[in-house]
Amino acid sequence: MKKIYLLWLIALAAGCNNPEENGLAVVDPVPKLSEERKAQQQEIIDEYLYNCANKKFIYSRERQECLDAGLAKDPTIAYLWQQKAMPLFKQGKYETGMEYIDKAVEIDPERWQPYRAFIKVIFAKTYRAGIADFKDLLEKYGNAYVMDHTYKFHIGLSYLQLNEFEKAEAIFAEDLSEQREQWGEDGEHHLDLFYYGVSKYELGKCEEAIEIFNKALKIYPTFAEVQYYKAICLYKLEKPEEAMELMESAQANGKAGNTINEDNVIYERYPYQVRW
Numbered sequence: 001m002k003k004i005y006l007l008w009l010i011a012l013a014a015g016c017n018n019p020e021e022n023g024l025a026v027v028d029p030v031p032k033l034s035e036e037r038k039a040q041q042q043e044i045i046d047e048y049l050y051n052c053a054n055k056k057f058i059y060s061r062e063r064q065e066c067l068d069a070g071l072a073k074d075p076t077i078a079y080l081w082q083q084k085a086m087p088l089f090k091q092g093k094y095e096t097g098m099e100y101i102d103k104a105v106e107i108d109p110e111r112w113q114p115y116r117a118f119i120k121v122i123f124a125k126t127y128r129a130g131i132a133d134f135k136d137l138l139e140k141y142g143n144a145y146v147m148d149h150t151y152k153f154h155i156g157l158s159y160l161q162l163n164e165f166e167k168a169e170a171i172f173a174e175d176l177s178e179q180r181e182q183w184g185e186d187g188e189h190h191l192d193l194f195y196y197g198v199s200k201y202e203l204g205k206c207e208e209a210i211e212i213f214n215k216a217l218k219i220y221p222t223f224a225e226v227q228y229y230k231a232i233c234l235y236k237l238e239k240p241e242e243a244m245e246l247m248e249s250a251q252a253n254g255k256a257g258n259t260i261n262e263d264n265v266i267y268e269r270y271p272y273q274v275r276w
Helices: 002-013 035-050 061-073 078-090 094-107 109-124 127-141 151-161 165-183 190-202 206-219 224-236 240-255
Strands: none
Touching (some): 109 151, 165 190, 190 224
């Protein structure tokens, strides 16, 4: 047991060495600058992030001190500000983390505004602020992706959480239509389908919701939350036996871990995720 715990601590300590594992997907941490300036900033990133901060425990003051030293050399490196913010969000310290990510966005909005908008929706749960950020991004760059989902997906989530169900229904329908246009009929994401179905469920459109839930279950047959809300719809449609059978399956799948499988679900519970 002690060995397992030690391995877990080591994993946490090295948790930010790989940007992909942190949900950052950083292609180029240095924004568009002259080659000379870019090289200078990369040297600071190498010294103070990769060779200092990333060798410390991810939530430690020592890691923050490494980043502070790099920012003392050059406070215009957006990536270092984002790296200061990231572990704070994972600790639930949203207000403090937002101060740092705001600085990153000021310096390089194209790279870091999508990340900030995502944090507002999934972590800080400041949905109106998240919608504002994502709508601004839509105007600037179109319906791009952050953390494997489109800007419209995150706007739809926000509307669900604000109980603005008609708006959620409309934007999920729009987003899924764009997915089909881009990827074909089999290109719809199971999580988009789940939340689209939830918007229908909230509007009392249970038959339509079930139709959408069935699509999600074709992609992810043991998705417990889809089964859970489909079971509620079945009960509302006066099919209690079928509903009970499905609810039992949902509970078994949920307890087995067949739930929302987003990377950041280890830090935050997603909208409509059931506590199994």
